[in-house]
Amino acid sequence: MDAALLLLADSRLPAGGHGHSGGAEEAVRTGAITGPEDLARFLRGRLTTAGLVAAALAAAACELATAPGAAADQAGTRPDEPAAGAAPESAWRELDAEADARTASPAQRNAARTQGRLLLRSARRIWPSPALDTLAGAVPDGAHHPIALGAVSAAAGCSPHDAALAAAYTSITGPATAAVRLLGLDPVVVHRVLAGLVPDLTSVARTAGARAAWERLPAHAAPALDLLAEQHLRTEVRLFVS
Amino acid sequence: MGTELVGGRTVLGTLRSDPPLTLRQTGHGTVHLVSTAAGPLGGDRLELAVDVAPHTTLEIASVASTLVLPGNGESLTVVEARVGAGATLRYAPEPTVLAAGCAHRMVVRLVLEEGASVSWREEIVFGRYGERPGTCHSRFDATIGGVPLLRQEFVVGDPAVDGSPAVYGDARCVGSVLLAGPAFGHPGPGNGGRPGNPRGHASVIAEGCAVLPLAGPGTLVSALAPDAATLRARLTWGLGRS
Structure with missing residues (x-):
């Protein structure tokens, strides 16, 4: 594990993550x-x-940013492209399209792109790197958050496994913190809940970090989350964006 | 099974099957799947290959729901469907019911050429009345013109996850209908010039049902319900609004 992972997963990273509850507010x-x-x-x-889907996409994005040749093999993309050098914009768009195909809910796609855009904006100033510039140019509306997180992980010096862990971790800590604020729960009790999920976090990150062709990456659906995300947009009084 | 275009009309060409799944032509361009033995049982491997030739139309239904039973190991069903340019496939079998103790895998690979249209229904019922289901892992991958449109996996049978308010909540059935084709796509802003959905990002929701415009040229009607009849009613409601 790279120490930069601590900065990346820290809720104090100024990237707008605190504005999202991941469906917890509607629930x-x-x-x-x-x-x-x-x-x-x-x-x-x-x-x-x-969380598993986000972790797998983040690992793939980190891989693409650090070893574009190997990652292009995973994507099964054009052999005529040079294996060395930076990943082209087309590869980032292809990976982003894999995230789109795994996010049926438009509300969740919008939330993911908003968070991805904000993360990338901050990260380009914190960890300037050509890969982040390429990603920002490839998906101007904002890449899906896990894609941005994976690219940022690479820029910060983290491994694909670290990226998967950061994505899995943020997929539950955001909603947990939101629930503390919304229900006035005891923060210690909620942190005990999170501590109980550590074995699951470890196993999700391990599964997600395994190399696979992009088309075969996990695609686990959560129909109730989709419903919550869409209902949330129709709720008048909201504390969180999603 | 496959279709051919003869004199501007759809003709069913190959139609081959072996028990426990028998194919019967029941109308012009209509085939029913008939279960001619119990199951699938653990250890069974069923494969269905569908080829809808360009500019032909095929409708696939089934005469009854599929009851997945336990047996010696995992049961597997694989459906591979190719739909040519200008062709239409409607796939609407009855639900898959997971009996206690079953261990089932379902794989669907749907390959659409540009200009192909499809309506694809999938319904999973978690056990018969009052029954705890066995396990099921389904994976659905749809591409259109080589671009991923929808990838989703459903996992059923882990009580710690099934009852999660993020996944199925207190539902006993999950289902979806994917609608895809030219009627659902045109190049638009906000999709980076990719074929997108003419409905923009406006979803429609009701209790237990969401009509979700996808990022690509398609819409997913997704539903959760306490029983199979309610599930079908919700999907039908959603189809009327997609």
Whole structure:
């Protein structure tokens, strides 16, 4: 593990992550989360679906940024492209399209792109790198957050496994913190819930960090999260963007 | 099975099958899947290959739901469908019911050429009345013109995840209908010039059902329900609004 991972996963990283609850706010509003037990089930389900997918995409993006030749082989892309040198914009767009195909909900695509754009904007100033510039140029609307996180991980010197861990971790810590604020839960109890999920985090990051062709990366759906994300947009009084 | 275009009309060409799954032509361009033995049982491997030739139309249905039973090891069904330019495939079998103790894998690979249209329904019921389901892992991959349109996996059978308010909540059935084709796509802003959805990003939602415009040329109607009849009603409601 690289020490830069601590900076990346820190909620104080100025990248706008605190504005998103990952469906937790809507789940609280509809009564699906009322206390620590519901929250634990929500987080476990989120981690093994959306968290796993995000972690796998982040690992692939980190790989693409650090070893574009090898990553292009994973993508099964054009053999006429040089294996050495930086990944071209087309490769980033292809990986971003893989994220799109795994995100059926437009509300979640928008939230992912907004967070990806904000992360990339900050990271280009913190860890300037040509790969981040290429990604920003390839997907001007904002890459999906896991893609941005993977590219940023590479720029910060982290491995694909680190990137997967950061993505898996942020997929549950954001909603957990939101639940503390929304329900007035005891932060210590909520952190105990998170500590209980550490074995799952480890196993998700290990699964997600395994190299695979992009088309075969995990694509676990969470239909209830999709519904929550779309309902949330129609809720008038909201503390969080998503 | 496959279709051919003869004199401007769809003709069913190859139609070969072996029990436990028998194919029966039941109308012009319509085929029913008939279960001629129980199952699939653990250890069974069923494969269905569908080739819809350019400018032909095929409709596939089934006469009854599929009850997946336990047996010696994992059961597997693989459906591979290719849909040519200007062709239409409607795939609407009855639900897959996961009996107690089953261990099932479902793989669908749907390859659409540009200009192909498809309506693809998938319904999974978590056990018969009052029954705890076995395990199921389904993977669905749809590409259109070589670009990924929808990739999604459903995992059923881990009680710690199934009941998560992020995944299925208290639902006992999950289902979706993918609609894809030229009617659902045109190059637009916000999609980086990729073929996108003419409905923009406007989803439609109701209790347990969401109509989700995809990033590519398609819409996903996704539903959760307490029972199979409600699931079908919700999907039908969503189809009327897609």
